[in-house]
Amino acid sequence: MHILVVEDEPKVAQAIKNGLLSEGYRVTTVHTGEEGFFQAASQKVDLILLDLMLPGKSGIEILNALRELGKDTPVLILTAKDTIEDRVLGLDSGADDYLVKPFAFPELLARIRALTRRGRSDQVLKLKLADLELDCITRKVKRNGYDIPLTSKEYELLEYLMRHQGHAVSREMLAHDVWQVKDRATPLDNVIDVHINRLRSKIDTNFDQPLLHTIRGIGFIMKTEDEP
Ligand code: CA
Numbered sequence: 001m002h003i004l005v006v007e008d009e010p011k012v013a014q015a016i017k018n019g020l021l022s023e024g025y026r027v028t029t030v031h032t033g034e035e036g037f038f039q040a041a042s043q044k045v046d047l048i049l050l051d052l053m054l055p056g057k058s059g060i061e062i063l064n065a066l067r068e069l070g071k072d073t074p075v076l077i078l079t080a081k082d083t084i085e086d087r088v089l090g091l092d093s094g095a096d097d098y099l100v101k102p103f104a105f106p107e108l109l110a111r112i113r114a115l116t117r118r119g120r121s122d123q124v125l126k127l128k129l130a131d132l133e134l135d136c137i138t139r140k141v142k143r144n145g146y147d148i149p150l151t152s153k154e155y156e157l158l159e160y161l162m163r164h165q166g167h168a169v170s171r172e173m174l175a176h177d178v179w180q181v182k183d184r185a186t187p188l189d190n191v192i193d194v195h196i197n198r199l200r201s202k203i204d205t206n207f208d209q210p211l212l213h214t215i216r217g218i219g220f221i222m223k224t225e226d227e228p
Contacts, residue, residue, distance in 0.1 A: 001116060002026040004045040006036030006062065007078065008054050012101070016049065019105050023163070025112075033057025040066055045073055047116055049108075050095070052079040052086065060093050067094040074115040078103075104180050106156060113137055127162040130224050132203060132211055134162055143203055153178075154199045161212065161222045170219040196220060 003025050007013040013029045020027045028045070030036050033056040040048055040062065048066075052059035063075055077090045080101045090098055097111050113136060127134040131144040139155050141148045150158065160178050161169055174192050175181045181188055196212070204210045213221050 001047070002028070002043075002045045003047045003049060003112070004036070004039055004043070005029040005049045006031075006033070006040075006054065006059070007049070007051040008032065009051075016108070019108075020112075023109060031055075033059070033062055037062045037065055040073065041069060041071065047112060048073055048075045049112075050075050050077050052077060052090065060089055063090070063093040063095060076111055076115055105177075106180075127159065127165075129162060129165050129211055129222055130209060131207075132162075134159060141203070143207055148202050150199070150202060153195060154202070157195055158199055158203070161220060165222040168215055168218050168221045173219070 001024075003020055005013055005016050005020075005027060007016065007029065008031045010031065013031065017027045017029050028039060028043070030039055033054040036048075036050065036054070037057055039045070050059045050062065054062075057065075059077060059079070063077075066073070066075075074096045075094065077095045077098045078101055079086060079090075079098070096115050099108060099111055127136065133142045134140075136159060139152075139159075141150055141155065141158065156178050157174065160174065164173075171189055171192055175188050179188060179192070196214075200210075200212045204212055209225060211222055211224065213223065215221055
C-alpha cells in the first residue's frame with residue numbers, strides 16, 4: 001500500500017511518514033503543490049494525503065487537475081482550516097474524506113483504512129498470532145473461529161500489541177501511542193492495567209494457550225509460549 005503525503009510543514013510530514021512506515025505502509029512525502037501533482041500523476045499510489053495550504057499549487061488545484069486527468073486515487077484532505085466552505089470546496093473537488101489538523105494518529109489510520117478498503121493488502125490489514133485473528137478493516141477479532149467482542153479501546157490496544165507481536169511493549173508506548181498522552185502518570189498506568197486485564201480475560205481465559213503475557217518491570221508481549 002503506497003501513500004503519497006503532500007504536506008509543506010516538514011515536521012508534520014515527517015511525523016505522518018514515520019507513523020505510516022511503522023504501520024507497514026510505503027510512503028512518499030513531497031512538500032510543494034507542483035511536486036505533489038507530478039508524483040500523483042506519474043506514479044501509482046493507493047492514497048493521497050493532501051494538505052490544502054501549500055506553496056505553489058494549492059491542494060484544491062491539485063485535486064481538480066488530477067480528477068480532470070481521470071485519476072480516481074482516493075484523496076484524504078488534511079487541513080488546519082475547519083470551515084464549512086473549505087469542506088464543501090474540498091469534497092466538491094473530488095476529495096473522499098477530510099481531516100482537520102491537529103488529529104490523533106489512530107483517527108488518521110482509521111480514515112486511511114476506510115478509504116483503501118477496495119485495494120486492501122491483506123498483509124497489512126489482517127493480523128494473526130496462533131489461532132487469534134484481527135481484521136483491521138472490520139475491527140473484528142476471532143480466536144479459534146469464535147468471535148471475540150471488544151470495546152473500541154480494547155481493540156486499539158490489541159491491534160497495537162499485535163503489530164508489535166514478539167516484541168515487548170512498554171506502558172510508556174501504550175500511553176503515548178494508544179492513549180495519546182505525552183506525560184505518563186500513575187492513574188493512566190492503572191487504566192492501562194485495567195484494559196490489559198479485561199483484554200486478557202477476553203482473548204486468553206477460555207483458551208489453552210495464553211498469548212498476552214506480562215513481562216515484569218517492562219510491560220507486555222503478544223507471543224506463543226514456544227517463542228523465546
Ligand atoms: Ca500547509
